[in-house]
Amino acid sequence: MKPRIAVFKFASCDGCQLQFLNAExxxxxxxxxxxxxxFTEARSRALDGPYDIAFVEGSITTPDDARRxxxxxxxxxxxxxxxxxATAGGIQALRNWSEVxxxxxxxxxxxxxxxTLSTSTPISEHVKVDFELWGCPIDKHQLIDVVxxxxxxxxxxxxxxxxxxxxxxxxxxxxxxxxxEPCLGPVTRTGCGALCPAYDRGCYxxxxxxxxxxxxxxxxxxxxxxITGMDAVRRLRSINGYVRPWRETADAIAKNQNQND
Amino acid sequence: MNxxxxxxxxxxxxxxxxxxxxxxxxxxxxxxxxxxxxxxxREVSDLPIGMRDAQEAGxxxxxxxxxxxxxxxxxxxxxxxxxxxxxxxxLLEVRREHRGFKVRDATPAAPxxxxxxxxxxxxxxxxxxxxxxxxxxxRDAHYEARRKDxxxxxxxxTRSAPTCFCVSMKTGPEAASGFDLAMTEMxxxxxxxxxSAAGERVVSKxxxxxxxxxDVAKARARIDExxxxxxxxxxxxxxxxxxxxxxDSPRWNDVAARCLSCTNCTMVCPTCFCHSVMDVQExxxxxSRRVRQWDSCFSLEHAHIHGINFRPxxxxxxxxxxxxKLASWIDQFGTSGCVGCGRCITWCPVGIDLTxxxxxxxxxRGKH
Ligand code: SF4
Ligand code: SF4
Ligand code: SF4
Ligand code: SF4
Numbered sequence: 001m002k003p004r005i006a007v008f009k010f011a012s013c014d015g016c017q018l019q020f021l022n023a024e025x026x027x028x029x030x031x032x033x034x035x036x037x038x039f040t041e042a043r044s045r046a047l048d049g050p051y052d053i054a055f056v057e058g059s060i061t062t063p064d065d066a067r068r069x070x071x072x073x074x075x076x077x078x079x080x081x082x083x084x085x086a087t088a089g090g091i092q093a094l095r096n097w098s099e100v101x102x103x104x105x106x107x108x109x110x111x112x113x114x115x116t117l118s119t120s121t122p123i124s125e126h127v128k129v130d131f132e133l134w135g136c137p138i139d140k141h142q143l144i145d146v147v148x149x150x151x152x153x154x155x156x157x158x159x160x161x162x163x164x165x166x167x168x169x170x171x172x173x174x175x176x177x178x179x180x181e182p183c184l185g186p187v188t189r190t191g192c193g194a195l196c197p198a199y200d201r202g203c204y205x206x207x208x209x210x211x212x213x214x215x216x217x218x219x220x221x222x223x224x225x226x227i228t229g230m231d232a233v234r235r236l237r238s239i240n241g242y243v244r245p246w247r248e249t250a251d252a253i254a255k256n257q258n259q260n261d
Numbered sequence: 262m263n264x265x266x267x268x269x270x271x272x273x274x275x276x277x278x279x280x281x282x283x284x285x286x287x288x289x290x291x292x293x294x295x296x297x298x299x300x301x302x303r304e305v306s307d308l309p310i311g312m313r314d315a316q317e318a319g320x321x322x323x324x325x326x327x328x329x330x331x332x333x334x335x336x337x338x339x340x341x342x343x344x345x346x347x348x349x350x351x352l353l354e355v356r357r358e359h360r361g362f363k364v365r366d367a368t369p370a371a372p373x374x375x376x377x378x379x380x381x382x383x384x385x386x387x388x389x390x391x392x393x394x395x396x397x398x399x400r401d402a403h404y405e406a407r408r409k410d411x412x413x414x415x416x417x418x419t420r421s422a423p424t425c426f427c428v429s430m431k432t433g434p435e436a437a438s439g440f441d442l443a444m445t446e447m448x449x450x451x452x453x454x455x456x457s458a459a460g461e462r463v464v465s466k467x468x469x470x471x472x473x474x475x476d477v478a479k480a481r482a483r484i485d486e487x488x489x490x491x492x493x494x495x496x497x498x499x500x501x502x503x504x505x506x507x508x509d510s511p512r513w514n515d516v517a518a519r520c521l522s523c524t525n526c527t528m529v530c531p532t533c534f535c536h537s538v539m540d541v542q543e544x545x546x547x548x549s550r551r552v553r554q555w556d557s558c559f560s561l562e563h564a565h566i567h568g569i570n571f572r573p574x575x576x577x578x579x580x581x582x583x584x585x586k587l588a589s590w591i592d593q594f595g596t597s598g599c600v601g602c603g604r605c606i607t608w609c610p611v612g613i614d615l616t617x618x619x620x621x622x623x624x625x626r627g628k629h
Contacts, residue, residue, distance in 0.1 A: 026544050029545050030544060033544070145541070145542075147544070148542045148546065149542070151546065152546060154542075157539055157541075159560075160560075161561065161562060162521075162522070162523045162524060164524055164525050164528070165523075165524040165555070165560065168338070168524070168525060168528030168529065168555075169348035169349055169554060169555050170348070172294075173337075174525065174608060174610065176319075176610045177319060177320060177321050177338075177608050177609075178294065178295040178321045178322070180320075183610075186523035187523075200294060212561050213521075213522075214520065214521050214522060214575060216518065217518065217520065217611060218521060221610060221611050
């Protein structure tokens with residue numbers, strides 16, 4: 001029997017699961033190797049578990065999500081989060097710094113019908129996660145590599161070093177040193193292939209924090225470039241803003257700023 | 262033989278044309294995105310004529326230079342390293358067969374390169390890489406395939422960047438060996454010396470005249486001036502022992518608080534050779550490629566062995582890098598791992614300067 005793969009969606013934009021369908025060259029091979037038992041973006045047939053691999057996109061934002069992810073975990077051998085939302089809480093985690101009830105009243109004519117949590121949280125805050133794919137969206141090659149590795153019972157290679165290493169391997173000219181531009185590359189996890197610096201702009205951190213990121217040193221680097229206070233906070237509180245090292249750094253800068261005001 | 266010759270500025274194009282006719286791919290410093298790197302050069306005008314570089318710790322800018330000066334830009338982030346020790350390469354391919362498997366060595370088909378505008382420190386760094394990759398019977402076939410038959414046109418430095426300290430490391434500013442031709446730039450041309458039989462052949466085809474003795478003296482004076490005016494220095498007299506003795510220096514914590522562990526210094530260093538090797542499978546599971554890519558002692562994974570990471574702190578990793586580069590390298594390879602090119606200083610986003618770190622460790626020696 002072919003290994004059964006499921007792709008689940010929580011609060012997200014669908015861009016990450018779309019990477020399966022974007023993998024045009026590999027799609028036929030993939031379909032011959034695995035059975036897509038549950039992938040509603042690609043096919044309407046939906047089979048119950050158990051699943052060998054469940055890819056989970058999106059963050060937990062409703063009471064129903066919080067129940068559903070536990071069911072997914074129970075039916076799954078390897079649970080792999082895909083993307084910034086599932087792995088870090090996503091851009092929607094900005095709500096974690098605001099009053100959700102207030103938004104509800106402003107946005108919806110009948111807020112009483114909205115059932116939502118006051119936070120957006122990553123999957124790992126709710127259930128055990130086996131592997132995490134970062135990125136907004138995820139990288140197609142990493143996705144294929146995870147499938148292949150798990151089929152071969154090998155540990156997927158998901159490096160945690162900085163974007164800078166890949167940036168230099170590609171021969172990009174550093175935008176920080178040569179242009180004085182902001183770049184989150186030194187504290188961001190590799191995986192994108194140093195895409196933004198290759199197009200002559202700084203990294204904005206869509207793959208989340210690198211291993212052992214030195215946020216204090218990075219905060220000083222930003223300050224030396226004139227990026228301080230809420231400007232620095234906004235750069236960190238973005239797609240992956242709720243993930244620990246960036247959240248704590250941004251919170252500390254924001255607190256400092258408030259005290260100074 | 263080997264008397265200094267003169268190449269007029271206009272004749273530099275003849276040199277490029279000749280090398281191209283001899284089926285070399287000619288590379289030289291070319292402006293890209295605010296810096297220079299070695300790229301293909303067909304015309305002299307591809308070179309950064311009339312430009313210079315302004316370098317300091319953590320900062321690099323190209324600036325207007327001296328009219329007509331061809332090699333006014335000292336260097337950029339890109340050294341010669343990627344041309345021989347590739348940033349990313351396939352070492353071999355393993356294909357599943359009906360019974361068993363077949364291994365194919367993926368030795369690269371390397372173009373014949375001619376590199377123009379190579380500096381003394383670049384050549385010194387290459388000699389160190391040769392010592393690593395081509396030592397005795399332990400020869401790296403991929404490095405060797407790219408390295409053989411390369412034609413080097415060195416340019417002796419008549420101007421250094423403020424980040425350069427080759428005089429301290431005894432590698433420059435004049436190219437001592439490893440070149441086919443070495444040129445010193447003057448207003449109207451170059452004083453040229455040959456360094457190999459291949460170089461001799463090229464100058465005889467170009468029919469270069471002997472350089473006038475005033476030109477030779479002027480070229481000498483320019484190199485000497487560059488050497489005596491060099492701003493950065495590193496005292497190497499107590500190396501390697503200083504760093505072994507100071508394994509507990511408080512300075513390691515100090516630098517670790519500033520260091521991002523971003524790996525930029527090791528990527529731009531022309532002698533750093535750390536790499537990782539991994540097997541990457543095709544999706545169908547019938548083929549696997551063994552890939553080698555640049556790695557760094559600043560990455561956490563690099564010190565990860567079964568069950569433990571033996572350099573968990575940035576403190577451990579910076580100390581590893583500096584101590585290897587300037588101390589244990591000497592025990593291991595008989596030479597320092599640093600040629601004083603200054604790249605790690607300029608291209609460190611937070612401007613950490615190894616010459617300053619060594620001086621600070623020395624200043625605190627035994628006082629803690
Ligand atoms: S451009 Fe950004 S990612 Fe690239 S080396 Fe510089 S800081 Fe690192
Ligand atoms: S370190 Fe010396 S040889 Fe290298 S570029 Fe600077 S002056 Fe030239
Ligand atoms: S010394 Fe500079 S370039 Fe090197 S890892 Fe530290 S911050 Fe990065
Ligand atoms: S350690 Fe720094 S100065 Fe020395 S060779 Fe490497 S990059 Fe150049």
